[in-house]
Amino acid sequence: MAATTVYKYKEPAPRVDAENPLESMMSRFNVAAEILGLDEETYEVLKAADKQVIVHIPVTMDNGKVRVFEGYRVIHNTILGPSKGGIRYDKNVHLDEVKALAAWMTWKCAVVDIPYGGAKGGIICEPTSMSAGELERLTRGYTLAMKDVFGPDRDIPAPDMGTGPREMAWLMDEFSKTVGATSPAVVTGKPLVMGGSLGRTEATGRGVMVSALAALKKLNLDPKDVSAAVQGFGNVGSWAAKLLSEKGVKIKCISDVSGAYWNADGIDIDEAVAYKNMHAGRLDGFTGAALMDNADELLTLDVDVLVPAAVEDVITEHNAHQIKAKLIVEGANGPTSASADSIINEKGIMVVPDILANSGGVTVSYFEWVQNRQGFKWSEKMVTERADRIMNDAFEKVYATSQKYNVPMRIAAYVVAIDKVAQTYKFRGGF
Numbered sequence: 001m002a003a004t005t006v007y008k009y010k011e012p013a014p015r016v017d018a019e020n021p022l023e024s025m026m027s028r029f030n031v032a033a034e035i036l037g038l039d040e041e042t043y044e045v046l047k048a049a050d051k052q053v054i055v056h057i058p059v060t061m062d063n064g065k066v067r068v069f070e071g072y073r074v075i076h077n078t079i080l081g082p083s084k085g086g087i088r089y090d091k092n093v094h095l096d097e098v099k100a101l102a103a104w105m106t107w108k109c110a111v112v113d114i115p116y117g118g119a120k121g122g123i124i125c126e127p128t129s130m131s132a133g134e135l136e137r138l139t140r141g142y143t144l145a146m147k148d149v150f151g152p153d154r155d156i157p158a159p160d161m162g163t164g165p166r167e168m169a170w171l172m173d174e175f176s177k178t179v180g181a182t183s184p185a186v187v188t189g190k191p192l193v194m195g196g197s198l199g200r201t202e203a204t205g206r207g208v209m210v211s212a213l214a215a216l217k218k219l220n221l222d223p224k225d226v227s228a229a230v231q232g233f234g235n236v237g238s239w240a241a242k243l244l245s246e247k248g249v250k251i252k253c254i255s256d257v258s259g260a261y262w263n264a265d266g267i268d269i270d271e272a273v274a275y276k277n278m279h280a281g282r283l284d285g286f287t288g289a290a291l292m293d294n295a296d297e298l299l300t301l302d303v304d305v306l307v308p309a310a311v312e313d314v315i316t317e318h319n320a321h322q323i324k325a326k327l328i329v330e331g332a333n334g335p336t337s338a339s340a341d342s343i344i345n346e347k348g349i350m351v352v353p354d355i356l357a358n359s360g361g362v363t364v365s366y367f368e369w370v371q372n373r374q375g376f377k378w379s380e381k382m383v384t385e386r387a388d389r390i391m392n393d394a395f396e397k398v399y400a401t402s403q404k405y406n407v408p409m410r411i412a413a414y415v416v417a418i419d420k421v422a423q424t425y426k427f428r429g430g431f
């Protein structure tokens with residue numbers, strides 16, 4: 001008989017960031033709502049999430065003991081269509097963070113004009129210290145717990161930090177079993193062989209590159225004359241760095257949890273990606289650049305373009321004064337806290353905000369869902385041409401709105417998004 005474990009209370013670990021992403025999201029939402037003269041009813045509807053689901057998932061760990069994980073799915077809004085958004089596996093996942101991420105999905109889908117509402121999911125866990133078997137049991141448990149939430153016409157998850165095609169495959173399989181039929185359109189970001197779309201893996205980083213080039217053009221800067229620093233070297237950061245470097249941008253600094261790596265002559269991004277792939281997904285020990293003493297200094301380096309592509313609230317009122325970049329392109333969701341906005345604006349730094357810059361991912365997720373429903377695969381050329389067009393159109397619309405109201409691109413993106421959602425409420429009615 002297995003020995004009984006004696007229960008001992010443990011204080012939950014404190015949140016690492018003191019900023020609250022939900023408050024940051026709301027403060028921008030409030031400014032945009034005022035510009036639009038949003039009516040009170042629509043304001044009240046949009047400010048709160050439609051639904052929040054909290055689940056506890058028991059998982060038998062490899063040592064035979066059962067651990068219970070807390071997971072969330074927040075559906076922010078579905079007026080534009082079924083809700084859409086990734087699932088995050090991270091030890092710092094927090095309900096307020098998931099609520100902010102879900103709202104950002106609503107705004108993001110509206111900015112790029114795709115027929116989805118916004119949602120986000122997350123599980124408090126440390127994926128890098130769990131085995132594949134433990135992660136599979138966790139993903140299947142979460143899917144079962146969310147079987148009445150997910151659905152191709154209801155709520156369609158996708159990858160986010162700490163998850164990728166492998167987890168999406170398990171989710172698709174588990175969901176399909178519960179409905180008794182293979183259901184590829186229930187999730188996007190799947191492996192190619194089982195209904196994933198060509199171009200989805202690189203889509204978010206590609207959108208970052210496309211919007212960075214559009215912004216550089218407005219600033220009259222030639223990509224071949226500019227340098228950049230990219231924080232985070234996961235899916236978004238590594239693809240953004242690779243595609244920007246292919247356009248001639250000199251990537252002088254990259255980072256992950258192991259530290260920041262600097263090379264004034266420019267980092268060979270293909271070499272860095274190959275290194276990471278051979279070293280358990282980490283840059284630890286990479287010799288193509290020098291390890292910096294303080295990784296946070298990446299954000300204040302003397303480069304032209306800054307691409308935060310890791311976590312929230314890394315640019316705050318504490319370091320915004322020291323930023324030297326002329327352009328910030330937000331690959332991550334919520335990397336800039338609202339407290340930094342006025343400093344950045346006073347410094348005249350152009351920001352391509354998260355809900356525009358990283359929307360290439362959900363755009364190609366939408367294409368994946370369309371292909372699954374059509375039962376027909378698109379070529380990579382078709383995917384990238386259509387996604388690039390959507391990104392460029394969205395950029396121009398947000399830029400024109402920023403000129404019209406004389407507001408920063410971030411507020412302009414919220415104005416575009418909230419206006420679309422509010423107009424849809426006017427036509428649909430229902431409250």
Ligand SMILES: NC(=O)C1=CN([C@@H]2O[C@H](COP(=O)(O)OP(=O)(O)OC[C@H]3O[C@@H](n4cnc5c(N)ncnc54)[C@H](OP(=O)(O)O)[C@@H]3O)[C@@H](O)[C@H]2O)C=CC1
Pocket residue numbers: 159160161162163204231232233234235236237255256257258281282283309310311312331332333334358359361362
């Ligand atoms: N994947 C997607 O399609 C989309 C993602 N996003 C957003 O982009 C961001 C990154 O997501 P994604 O690339 O998918 O996630 P990944 O898990 O693939 O990569 C995250 C990267 O960030 C690094 N990282 C984590 N914390 C820090 C830190 N404090 N400083 C520096 N690096 C850090 C990780 O390092 P390590 O590997 O060493 O842990 C890893 O390199 C998130 O904000 C996500 O919400 C937005 C739109 C779509």
Ligand SMILES: O=C(O)CCC(=O)C(=O)O
Pocket residue numbers: 084085086087108156157158159160188189333358359361362363365366
């Ligand atoms: O691809 C998707 O559906 C959502 C990706 C996502 O979570 C995000 O854009 O933040």
